[in-house]
Structures are given as C-alpha cells and as structure tokens.
Amino acid sequence: ELMKFDCGGGAAVLGAAKAIAALEPPGVEAHFIVAACSNMINAKAYVPSDVLTASNGKTIEVMNTDAEGRLTLADALVYADRAAGCEKIMELSTLTGSCMVSLGKQICGVWTGNDVLAKEVEQASLMTGEKSW
Structure with missing residues (x-):
C-alpha cells in the first residue's frame, strides 16, 4: 500500500556499499548504482500503451503503470554496462x-x-x- 517494499533492492545496495567500504577489501573496486525514482501521478505520467525509449535506444511498451521500477532499473543497468565499465554486474531488486x-x-x-x-x-x-x- 505505501510501497515500502519497493525500495528493498536500493536499500540492500546501499547496505552492501556501507559494508564493503567498512571492510576495505584489497584489490576490490566496486561501483554502486541505485535506480531511484519518484512515482507520482500527474498530467505527464505515462499510461498503458505508451511507448518509452530507454537510454540504449530500445523501446518499451507500457503494459502496467506499476512497473516504473523496471524502467529505471533498465537504464541503470545500461549505465553500469556502458559508463561504469563494470566487469560483473549484480542487480538487487524487489520487482x-x-x-x-x-x-x-x-x-x-x-x-x-x-x-x-x-x-x-x-x-x-x-x-x-x-x-x-
């Protein structure tokens, strides 16, 4: 109801970042990306059948407007792959x-x-x- 579970993946990523920073493991370079977004209703909100373009140019047809986390996550994964140049990507979510x-x-x-x-x-x-x- 209050969407408290929707932040579970991002919270886990921030917890992992804090733990790894505290441990300072030698030879480990880690990047932490949280795909946070606001889910507000207004005149600019997308609606079912809208087609959105992700940051990699792929298009996504909206079938369910309660899937906003998937859209921001997709762009975060593209960013991790392209901009951060990560060797391995771990994704945590409650999707x-x-x-x-x-x-x-x-x-x-x-x-x-x-x-x-x-x-x-x-x-x-x-x-x-x-x-x-």
Whole structure:
C-alpha cells in the first residue's frame, strides 16, 4: 500500500556499499548504482500503451503503470554496462511478487547467463547463510 517494499533492492545496495567500504577489501573496486525514482501521478505520467525509449535506444511498451521500477532499473543497468565499465554486474531488486510466491520471503532468486558468476553467488550464499536459488 505505501510501497515500502519497493525500495528493498536500493536499500540492500546501499547496505552492501556501507559494508564493503567498512571492510576495505584489497584489490576490490566496486561501483554502486541505485535506480531511484519518484512515482507520482500527474498530467505527464505515462499510461498503458505508451511507448518509452530507454537510454540504449530500445523501446518499451507500457503494459502496467506499476512497473516504473523496471524502467529505471533498465537504464541503470545500461549505465553500469556502458559508463561504469563494470566487469560483473549484480542487480538487487524487489520487482516481482512471483519470486516471493515461488521461493518465500527468506530465499532470493538468482538469474544469470554466466555460469562462473552463478557459482560465485552460490558460494557466497553458502558462506554467509543467505539463502538463494
């Protein structure tokens, strides 16, 4: 109702940034990007069937106006890939209720096309006790 869970991913990123800064691990360069936006209703708000252009030039048709986080996240990922020149990108978000229905509230879903990165996330999950699937 008050959209408090919508900031979960950004809050987790800021928490990770604080922890890594405190630990100062040698040889680690980390960039933290939070795709924050305001979700206000006004005459300029987009509506279903609007077509928006992302920062990489791809177009996105709006099917659900409650998906604003996905749009800002897409641009943040493009920025991380292009401008920040990141070797690995970890994305944290609370975008889909279906993940919570499938895995529950105590397990995070992990998706990647990179088997090496998937293994690293799995190992970190086991080391920290943070459950992932």
